[in-house]
Amino acid sequence: MTRSLSGNLVRSVLVIALAFFARNGRTQTSGYDQPYRPQVHFSPSEHWTNDPNGLVFFRGEYHLFFQYNPFGDEWGHMSWGHAISKDMLHWKELPVAIPEKDGVMIFTGSIVIDLHNTSGLCAPKSECMVAIYTGSGDTPQGPRQTQNIAYSHDNGRTWIAYDRNPVLDLHLADFRDPSVFWDDKQQQWVMAVSLPKEHIVRFYSSPNLKEWTQLSDFGPAGDVAGDWECPDLLHVPDSNGKDGGVWALKVGLNPGAPQGGSGEQYFLGSFDGKRFAQSNEPGSHGWTNYGKDDYCAISFNHLPKNQNPVLLGWMSNWQYAAKLPTSPWRGQMSLPRRLSLVRDETGLALKQEPIVTALRSTSIPISAAFGSNKEIDNIHKQITPYELELEFGVNSGSVSGLRIYSDDQHWTEVGFDTQHAEFYVDRSNSGLAVMADFPTRTTAPLVAGRPYDLRLIVDRSSVEAYAQNGTIAMTNLIYPPSQTNKIKFFQSDGKSVMVKGRLWKLHSIWNR
Template sequence: MKSFFRKLIRCVAALTLFTLPIAAQNSDYDQPYRPQVHFSPAENWTNDPNGLVFFQGEYHLFFQYNPYGDQWGHMSWGHAVSTDLLHWHELPVAIPEHDNTMIFTGSVVVDHGNTSGFCTHGDCLVAIYTGHTQTPEGIRQTQNLAVSLDKGRNWAQYPGNPVLDLHLADFRDPSVSWDPIARHWVMAVSLPKEHKIRFYSSSNLKAWTQLSDFGPTGDINGDWECPDLLQIPSSNGAKSIWALKVGLNPGAPQGGSGEQYFLGDFDGKTFRQSRLRGSYGWTNYGKDDYCAISYNGLPKDQKPVLIGWMSNWQYAAQIPTTPWRGQMSIPRRLSFINDAAGLALKQEPIIAPLRGKNYEISALATNTSALYGSGHTIQPPFEIRIHFGHPVESVFGLKIYSDQQHWTEVAFDTGKKEFYIDRTHSGAAISPEFRVRTKAPLVTTRPYDLTLIVDRSSVEAFAQDGTIAMTDLVFPVANNLQIQIFPDDAKPIESEGQVWELKSIW
């Protein structure tokens, strides 16, 4: 143990504990499909966000990362920091693969009270992650600790690892937070094959006591992964509610990976789903938002913030980008509503600080020239906010063209009671699973409003007061886009809104 604390002291002195090839901060973030308002590493493979934590004025984004190439493997924790959740600075690899153990998904907490005994000078950061180890007996997944005393720049492995070991091949993705009422740490961790989320408590992050199980329930067509337990405020100031988010891979409604949520109550030991209508739903109805997790350590007056991995395991390895592969979703603030249709999770994208020049969408505009003038095009990234009043047509929305043969359609279908994104003609079709139309159920008593964030290789939609979120990758054939409100050959649609050009975060 003394040698462990010597390592921690060396962290304070900013000595690097590990030597690995790392991605340099690349000044060239202008590749054809490089996202301009979403985080992506300078190079190499990334998937799940990890250890989201706010500490001493910085938002930390750790992420699954391969330091050696653009395919999955050698899983380590990459690292980036931001002061506004939008502009990111990539740092060296935080926790690398070591001793035949890959570093899978997990959490980072701020140990304010030094419950762990690791914090030698004030507060420190403790990572709780899944170690994925190839043993002579086969794969073993365990829960482990690493500690940083220098704001997450350097990390030391706890010599008592693993701190939780069920001798299983599938036991992963701990979501850890502090319970201020019970005054102990709570972990939600997945038993993927059993379709259960197991809860544990600990006074010191090192010794864990089993509390309860949730599941199987909801959708169990694939492995349960990436749980996240969090308390969510009401959008109108009413009492908060608890949410348990659970990833599903494969078998999600849109195919491949997706995420479901349950709304209810957590009493410090057991999560119970509400009996109210709407207490079960999907965090994202698109194909490309997976393993989203929320931030620890946010100020008390801030709503929870969620970030996900913008891809799908069906085709993630085939995405046509270089020298990187993988990106993160727009951060969004969470609340919930409880209206005549029932409960619903509400998501609000954090994007306003990036807004630049804006355009009014005139009422009754039904074609591209009415929006911008003849021949006008706009380049991603941009944001559209539009409200359709009382539409006459049963199908209405926007088409985003890269040429006459390639477009992405984002629309409401009141006849089928669906909101959808159709990317079947969007451009590069990565695989048969990619050429799809994703859909979400409409609630006729909620407004027909739409916020759309379009980047160079993605479309993120938030509809019906943020109760529908839908994220889909697209790979258009050109970077000059035209936008059309449709239908343009029928009765006009009452609509109003704006378009903003967005400033690049790079």
């Protein structure tokens, strides 16, 4: 349907006015104590959020921009929300950074620091922040997605759209989510951007962020059961700190992920400044998360020297994101996690280490032998949030793990199933079922020779699990009836098994 000029004008004035209010008139609420409000994960004070955007470190601040609807708790009016932190844990939400304008929504993208003013958009002899994002809107020719830029001279507080946008337009309805970084070796900007329906990540280069030259395509490859979105190309060092590391290309898949709905795969290989080539070593294709609830994770740009790359994702799933039982917000982020490469006799794998230790407070040591359904009394009645770090002695052909009970009828089960070579998290009995497909058991393949260790971060509405030296990550939302937990260890064959480790109570990030 064609809108009249007057109708478009009225709509534009209304959207701009509402965006101005959202940007300048909204204050951060003090209430972060709702029943399912995460206490160690970022969520906006109100309204809808999905993908993280423009993660960057600049002048002592970590910036988290995010897909945001300033006007409600459902997807729409996509703009960039904004929060800052000194440690990637304690976030201060700021006004909307880049609002929807004239019916063009601001989709996912990245932010770079233009250190040498290659763009000409910074002040003379100065550096500035430049955002590269997908603009999505209707044109007389139909829906169109294009790549655009904006710049900030005040550390990301206000943004100016480039007056010659878009900078990249293929006249396509689906062409999105640019990931941009500076390639110091080639002295050029590199963009990875998705052609979702074709299952292709396309690479471009630019000297100035304004003019882009096509370099190469990667794909189709790996899993192609859904749209490819949210690509991210980054270099990951070896965990031993000595070898040269590897290039990782991470790609979102929606729908059609192995666990159902949306998920993310990665490819490991090499990048020569023009083309990404997947390695032929075992483990060169995997999943950044084997749970239901980690999507469009991207890495921080411009981290301080000698820091490993850090990945952060949206903790939800497009299957049911609009039905989550939270208010006045809907959507949250995962914990940030540092990446490194594991090379062992079984092949390659990404290792992920959650950044959470700064929130630890009191702790309880755990060291016990247990058989079938043997409880360990000193970790009863724990109140979320908390962290468990455990090492299991596992019998071959058995199932060992733990159940996190919120009452006698509701629990989340986490375990190692050596008979089927699977690590799993089962939320079938965890509490409120958001929809018919929500109660589920998610699995990841166990790799022989890697340890049976487990790191769990339990928040009010989520369980983040890391196993086998961080080479398995599994994130799942849960909606239990109580925040008081008791923890029971189990062993399927009844034989005695040792478990040792520690439980830490975690401080809330909202207690300032």
